[in-house]
Amino acid sequence: MIFDLVKRSLRSPNVLLSAEDLVTANSRGSRMPTVEPARLTKAIAMRAVAVCSSSALEIEDAAGHLFLTLNYGDCIGCGHCIEVGERAFLAAEKLSCCGGSKQTLVRQWDVESGTELLSSEKEMDAAAKKIRALVGRALNIRQVDGGSCNGCEAEIAALTNPYYDLERFGIHFVASPKHADMLLVTGPITRNMEQAVKNTYEATPFPKLVVAVGACGCSGGIFAGSDAVVGGVGSVIPVDAFIPGCPPTPAMLLTGILRVLLREIPCGGANASTMGHCVTAERRHSEQD
Amino acid sequence: MTMNTTHRSTEGCVEDVRRLLGSNNARLVSIFGSVEENGENRAHYIVDVNREYHRVSLPVRGAIPSVVPAALAANWYERELHERFGVEIHGHPDLRPLVHHPRDYRFQEVKGVGVCEVPVGPVHAGIIEPGHFRFSVVGDTVLHLELRHFFTHKGTEKLFEGAPIMSGPVLAECVSGDNCFAHAVAYCQSVENAFDISVPPRGRALRLIGLELERLMAHIGDVGALCGDVGCAVPAAYTARIKEALLQASVRFLGTRFWRGVAVPGGVRRDVSTENAMELGKAVSQAAADFAEIAQIILDMPSLQNRFEKTGVVSRNIARDLAAVGPVARASGIKLDVRRDHPYGFYRKISVEVPTLRHGDVLARAQIRIEEARVSARLIQDTINELASGIVSVPVPSGGSAEGFSAVESPRGELLYWIRIRDGNVVRCHIKSPSFQNWPVLPFAMPGNIIADFPLINKSFNLSYSGCDR
Numbered sequence: 001m002i003f004d005l006v007k008r009s010l011r012s013p014n015v016l017l018s019a020e021d022l023v024t025a026n027s028r029g030s031r032m033p034t035v036e037p038a039r040l041t042k043a044i045a046m047r048a049v050a051v052c053s054s055s056a057l058e059i060e061d062a063a064g065h066l067f068l069t070l071n072y073g074d075c076i077g078c079g080h081c082i083e084v085g086e087r088a089f090l091a092a093e094k095l096s097c098c099g100g101s102k103q104t105l106v107r108q109w110d111v112e113s114g115t116e117l118l119s120s121e122k123e124m125d126a127a128a129k130k131i132r133a134l135v136g137r138a139l140n141i142r143q144v145d146g147g148s149c150n151g152c153e154a155e156i157a158a159l160t161n162p163y164y165d166l167e168r169f170g171i172h173f174v175a176s177p178k179h180a181d182m183l184l185v186t187g188p189i190t191r192n193m194e195q196a197v198k199n200t201y202e203a204t205p206f207p208k209l210v211v212a213v214g215a216c217g218c219s220g221g222i223f224a225g226s227d228a229v230v231g232g233v234g235s236v237i238p239v240d241a242f243i244p245g246c247p248p249t250p251a252m253l254l255t256g257i258l259r260v261l262l263r264e265i266p267c268g269g270a271n272a273s274t275m276g277h278c279v280t281a282e283r284r285h286s287e288q289d
Numbered sequence: 290m291t292m293n294t295t296h297r298s299t300e301g302c303v304e305d306v307r308r309l310l311g312s313n314n315a316r317l318v319s320i321f322g323s324v325e326e327n328g329e330n331r332a333h334y335i336v337d338v339n340r341e342y343h344r345v346s347l348p349v350r351g352a353i354p355s356v357v358p359a360a361l362a363a364n365w366y367e368r369e370l371h372e373r374f375g376v377e378i379h380g381h382p383d384l385r386p387l388v389h390h391p392r393d394y395r396f397q398e399v400k401g402v403g404v405c406e407v408p409v410g411p412v413h414a415g416i417i418e419p420g421h422f423r424f425s426v427v428g429d430t431v432l433h434l435e436l437r438h439f440f441t442h443k444g445t446e447k448l449f450e451g452a453p454i455m456s457g458p459v460l461a462e463c464v465s466g467d468n469c470f471a472h473a474v475a476y477c478q479s480v481e482n483a484f485d486i487s488v489p490p491r492g493r494a495l496r497l498i499g500l501e502l503e504r505l506m507a508h509i510g511d512v513g514a515l516c517g518d519v520g521c522a523v524p525a526a527y528t529a530r531i532k533e534a535l536l537q538a539s540v541r542f543l544g545t546r547f548w549r550g551v552a553v554p555g556g557v558r559r560d561v562s563t564e565n566a567m568e569l570g571k572a573v574s575q576a577a578a579d580f581a582e583i584a585q586i587i588l589d590m591p592s593l594q595n596r597f598e599k600t601g602v603v604s605r606n607i608a609r610d611l612a613a614v615g616p617v618a619r620a621s622g623i624k625l626d627v628r629r630d631h632p633y634g635f636y637r638k639i640s641v642e643v644p645t646l647r648h649g650d651v652l653a654r655a656q657i658r659i660e661e662a663r664v665s666a667r668l669i670q671d672t673i674n675e676l677a678s679g680i681v682s683v684p685v686p687s688g689g690s691a692e693g694f695s696a697v698e699s700p701r702g703e704l705l706y707w708i709r710i711r712d713g714n715v716v717r718c719h720i721k722s723p724s725f726q727n728w729p730v731l732p733f734a735m736p737g738n739i740i741a742d743f744p745l746i747n748k749s750f751n752l753s754y755s756g757c758d759r
Contacts, residue, residue, distance in 0.1 A: 004586045005523050015530060029540035031550055053459045078459050079550040083558070091544055143416045147441040149755045150418050151466025151547065157416045158536070161529035175414035192390050192440045193419055196411050222463050228444035247466065249546065 015163050017251075022164070026251035027095035031077035032244070034095070035070065035107070037114035039088035042066055045111050048081035048089055054215070054222055057081060059111070066111035072098075072244035073105040073218035073232075098243045098256040102234075105218065105244055138170040139261060142180035142204065146197045146233060147223075148187030151247035152214040156184065158250045166254065177204040182260070185237075188216040188223040189230045201237040211260055212239045213253065215246040222246075301345040306334045307359040314339045316625075317612045318696075319705060319721035320356075320366035322349070322374035330374050335694075335705070335721075340630040342696070352377035362612035365729055388439045388758075399425035399433045407740060411440045415744075418754035422743070429739040434732040441758040449708075449718035454480050454554055454685065457715055461706070462549050464720060465756030467507060470499045471699035472706075472720075472756075473552035478633060479706040480554040483693025484686055488634065490677035492556030497635040497672050498569070499548045499557075500697070501665040505573070506535050507700035508616075508658040508665070509580050511751045515655055516587060518745045519596040527583050531576045538572035541565065556682025563676070570673040577666030584659045597652035601734040601746030604649060611730045614723045615702020617750055620657045621649035627698035635672065651749040688713045699723055701752060724757035 045068045049057045056075035060067050072095070081089040098104065108117040143156055159166040160173070174180055177200045189197055201210065212233035215221035220231045233239050243256035299305070309315055318335040325331055330349040334356070335342055347353070355378045356363045368387040370376050378384065385394065396406075405426055411419035421437035445464055449457060461476035462469040474496055481488060488496070513528025536546045542565050543551060551557050561569075587593055603613070608621035618625050627633070628641040644660035646653040694707035702723030709717040727750060734746055 002590065004589075008583065008586065009523055009527065012527070012530070015534075029537070029544065029546040031545055053456060076459065076463075077550065079545075079558070144412060145418045145441070147443055147755075148418070149441075149463045149466035149469075150753060151463070151469065153416050153418060154467045154547070158529070158533060161533045162526055163530070163533045163537075173416060177412075187441070188443060190441055190443055192442055193411065196419065196440070200412050222460060223443045223445075223448065226444040226448055228442050228447075246463075246549070247547075 016165055016168075017163050022251045023094075023255055025093050026255045027092045027245070027249060028251075030092070030095070030245050030247075030249045030252060031079045031082075032072065032075060032092045032095050033070070033077075033079070033081050033085075033089045034092035035068070035109055036088050036090055037109050037116060039086065040068065040109060040111055040114055041088070042111055044084070044086055044088045047084045051080040051084055053078040053080060067117070068109045068111050070107045070109075071105060071219075072107075073102055073242060074215060074221070075244060076215045076222055076246035095244075095252060096255075098241070098252070098259060102218070102242060105242055138172070139182060139257075140172050140174045140180050141182045141184050141257070142174055142177045142200070143184045143186070144177075144197060144200050145193075146185055146187040146217070146236070147190035147193045147229065148214065148216055152186035152217070155247045155250050155253060156186070156213070159253060161250075164250045164254060169254075169258065171257065177201075180204050180208065182209040182211060182257075183237075184211050184213055184257075185233045185239075186213045186217050187233075188220040188226070189233060189236045191228055191230060194230050194236055197233075197236050209240045209260060210237055211241045211243060211257065213243050213245075213256075214248060215244060218242045218244050297341065298344045298346070300347065302347055303354045303356060306336065306345050306356055309334075309336045309338055309343055309345065310356065310359040312338055316609075317356075317360040317362040317366075318342065318703070319707075319719070320363055320370060321707065321719040321721075322370050322376060323709065323717045323719075324374070330376060332370060332374075332376060333707070333719075335707075337630075342631065342694075344694070349374070349376050352379045354379045355381040357381055360612065361610045362726070362729075365725065388442050390437075390439070394437070396423050396437070397433070397435050401427075403427050404432065409743075420754045424735075424740055424743070426740055429741065431735045431738055431740055431743070434735040434743075436728055436732060438728060438754060439758040441755045443755075443759065445759045446718055446720060449715045452715050453687075454710055454713055454715060455687075457554070457708075457718070458552055459550075461720075464759060465722065465724070465753040466547070468503060468699045468701060468704070468753065468756065470503045470548040470552060471697050471704055473549075474500060474634075475695055475697040475699075475704050475706045476708070476718075477552050477554045478695035478697065479693045479708045480685065480710070481693070482695050483691035483708065483710055484689060486555060486683060486685060488556045489680045489683060490635075491560070491679045492681040492683075493635040494672050494677050495557045495561065495681060496552065498669050499551060500699075501668045501672075502535065502539065502569075502573070503548065504700040505576070505662050505665040505669070506532050507751075508662040509535075509576070511748070512580075512584065512587070512655055512658050512662075514748050514751070515597070515651070515745065516593065518748050519593060521587070521590070521593055524583055524587050528580065531579050531583075535572060535576050538569055542569045553682060555685040556680075558682070560681045566673050566676055570670050573666050573669045573673075577663065580659075580662055584662075588656070588659075594652065596742075596745065597655060598650060599648075600651040600742050601738055601749060602648070602650045603730060603734045605647065607733045608649065608730065611733070612726060613702075613730045614726050615699075616654055616657045616661065617727050617730060618702065619643065619645050620653035622647035625703075627696045627703050631696055633695065633697065639668070639671070641668070651745055654749040686713070701756070702727065720759055722753065722756040722759070724752040724754070727752050728757055
């Protein structure tokens with residue numbers, strides 16, 4: 001019986017994904033799109049914007065120049081743009097758009113010249129190198145569902161499975177906000193959950209981080225505008241970072257969480273702008289104290 | 290036709306509904322309201338009599354009599370009807386608000402020497418959804434449990450209104466994230482039913498693979514979570530590994546972990562190569578074999594049997610009176626499965642084995658899931674081995690007005706969508722989720738159990754809060 005179990009587990013394969021694997025293909029299976037600027041034309045861009053389910057794609061005309069904006073915070077990964085995009089829109093293997101401000105969730109391209117205007121790719125590569133340095137640092141996370149569809153919960157729960165094994169990075173899920181350093185908040189905050197989310201935030205001791213997870217957490221997602229919903233997490237409590245996706249894959253969650261940690265830990269290599277976020281976040285917290 | 294077609298729609302009165310409910314083998318499926326173009330409210334009742342859906346609809350002018358005396362299962366449906374459509378209902382024992390949370394809400398009180406109340410939630414200790422449980426206990430023993438849900442109410446049915454029919458699946462997938470494919474298929478089938486569209490055989494086969502894969506993953510995950518709840522960490526990690534392997538196989542198969550964005554009215558969005566299908570088949574048979582082996586070890590463990598057996602018993606009578614569906618009903622001796630009783634899509638061509646147990650305890654609900662996982666894996670492999678060729682979808686008219694409904698056996702049980710379409714837009718969508726049906730059963734499983742067993746009993750039901758609250 002119990003010995004059968006032990007015997008069986010000794011025979012089972014090791015499936016742990018290395019930290020590098022997690023970073024290099026973190027959004028595989030999330031259906032989030034990315035743009036291949038060289039193939040982008042005006043016609044394709046217009047078509048993609050027309051079929052977008054959630055207004056994540058927008059096109060604007062500034063002085064004769066067309067700009068395509070992709071906001072991952074709104075994107076629910078319906079995949080419609082990829083279908084009509086003639087390979088100018090592709091399923092993203094790697095998504096680095098997550099982090100401290102909503103601006104990091106936005107990418108923009110000049111449709112004619114095919115150049116990208118905003119990009120946070122470089123930061124991510126730096127983050128990948130730092131991940132190993134984080135092993136051993138403890139972080140306690142309290143997950144709070146502010147009204148999600150449970151898709152995000154399924155993926156967050158998957159973080160503890162033997163493939164991702166969150167605990168190897170010193171990260172634990174705790175049962176009470178009073179034990180937590182970080183609140184991982186999902187869902188569009190519903191009217192019925194608004195007070196509970198605020199109370200949970202209040203119950204979490206300083207210093208604390210709030211990470212909004214999923215399209216709903218970032219922006220209200222597909223439920224934005226419903227009478228029963230207040231909006232994204234940021235409309236109820238202060239948010240320090242955003243992880244987009246509908247739902248984000250466990251690898252996106254893990255890279256997102258680790259990235260948030262980078263800001264908080266003085267590890268020398270972090271660049272000036274990320275440290276800046278850290279200061280603002282801390283200042284805001286201390287003001288509330 | 291590809292849907293559950295044995296369906297009768299009649300104009301009637303509440304007396305007709307009561308008569309239907311009084312017949313042999315009758316089960317209340319759903320009650321919902323709609324607002325007509327002339328501003329009149331209508332109430333709709335769906336009753337399953339001898340494996341045939343009957344829908345009775347009636348105009349609401351003034352108060353209507355409650356059907357709760359004829360079917361206890363009508364309780365929550367009528368509360369919602371009263372709350373959302375302002376319908377006065379005579380003879381309903383409890384019309385407190387269900388969906389909205391007024392500050393002066395009064396919980397039921399149990400009075401007596403030594404009776405304490407234990408409030409739990411809405412924010413729980415695990416990575417789960419929000420809901421409130423109010424226990425009345427004496428010592429450790431639970432006397433009474435009252436649920437207070439709808440914390441995740443997002444007005445989803447309302448959001449459907451005005452949406453073009455083709456953008457419905459995106460919303461349906463967000464009703465209950467872990468059963469997203471079942472919701473999307475139920476929605477698509479109701480559109481297809483409304484317009485009398487037949488999905489090509491290959492599209493139907495791919496839908497079956499998706500539906501069964503979702504069930505397989507849900508059941509494997511649930512059994513693992515039950516082990517986790519009694520401190521049996523190794524099998525919990527084991528099943529989590531098997532489930533993750535299937536999720537990753539789905540990514541290789543279709544580029545999506547949870548089959549989101551696959552179903553579309555008329556069929557499925559993407560085709561797959563034979564090679565990929567074979568690879569998925571291999572992953573499924575590997576997972577099924579792994580799971581069967583670990584499941585046998587689990588069931589043989591005395592410490593686990595001790596916790597599972599005779600815990601959270603739902604008697605057959607309770608399950609029948611509250612019209613329980615899905616694994617909860619089947620573990621209490623009610624042979625009920627939409628795939629067998631109202632076959633749709635590819636299930637019309639095959640016979641589905643419906644395992645049934647009679648003890649109604651946590652062990653029975655675990656065993657039912659283990660059995661059903663085996664059946665699902667078999668169905669997936671059979672379908673992959675004889676995968677029909679041809680196109681995977683047909684076009685759906687972009688205009689037109691019609692009504693349709695369709696039921697699907699989701700991993701949690703009977704899931705039903707009823708939609709009304711005007712000029713290519715959805716004007717009303719009712720979602721009967723299995724969780725809405727089964728939540729009221731949970732309080733009956735608690736009395737006499739200790740409060741520490743609640744997480745285990747709750748997990749053995751594994752109901753969706755978001756699916757219930759919508």
